[in-house]
Amino acid sequence: xxxxxxxxxxxxxxxxxxxxxxxxxxxxxxxxxxxxxxxxxxxxxxxxxxxxxxxxxxxxxxxxxxxxxxxxxxxxxxxxxxxxxxxxxxxxxxxxxxxxxxxxxxx
Numbered sequence: 001x002x003x004x005x006x007x008x009x010x011x012x013x014x015x016x017x018x019x020x021x022x023x024x025x026x027x028x029x030x031x032x033x034x035x036x037x038x039x040x041x042x043x044x045x046x047x048x049x050x051x052x053x054x055x056x057x058x059x060x061x062x063x064x065x066x067x068x069x070x071x072x073x074x075x076x077x078x079x080x081x082x083x084x085x086x087x088x089x090x091x092x093x094x095x096x097x098x099x100x101x102x103x104x105x106x107x
Contacts, residue, residue, distance in 0.1 A: 001025055010034070016088070017041065021105055022095070029101040035059070035088035043085035048098045050078040057092030061085075 003023045010018040016039030022030040032055070033041070043062060052061070058071045062085050063078060069089075070076065078084050086092075 014039075019105070024101050024106070027100040029098045029105070031096045031098070031102070031105060033092075033094050033096060035086070035092040037088055037090055037092075039088040039092065041086040043083050045081050045083045046102070047080050048100060048102060049080055050084075051097045052076040052078065053095045053097070055093040055095055057088060057090040059086045059088045059090075059092045059094075 001023070008020050008022065010020045012018045016036040018034050020032045020034075022032055024030065035041070035057075052070075053075045054070050054072050056072055058069065060067050061070045061076055062083070063076060064082055064084070076084075086094075
């Protein structure tokens, strides 16, 4: 299946963040997160494995009890049920890959 960016719609989550669902099928899903400076992805956990790949910008990412600064080209592996969250320091875009798919995102 092809997913063309021109056909995809971003979902505004709050005044400083939005999510665009990218390719998905089988057990995999990709989504792009965009945060304005100061945008927050609140601490949360889920049963999905996740990889975060930073496309642009800089943020403080919390994984479990550790917070590290991440920037373009960095990536993070989030195991199932591990608490994680992010605070954008600049315009920040990241590609999130989930396994299995986030069915809650598709509703």
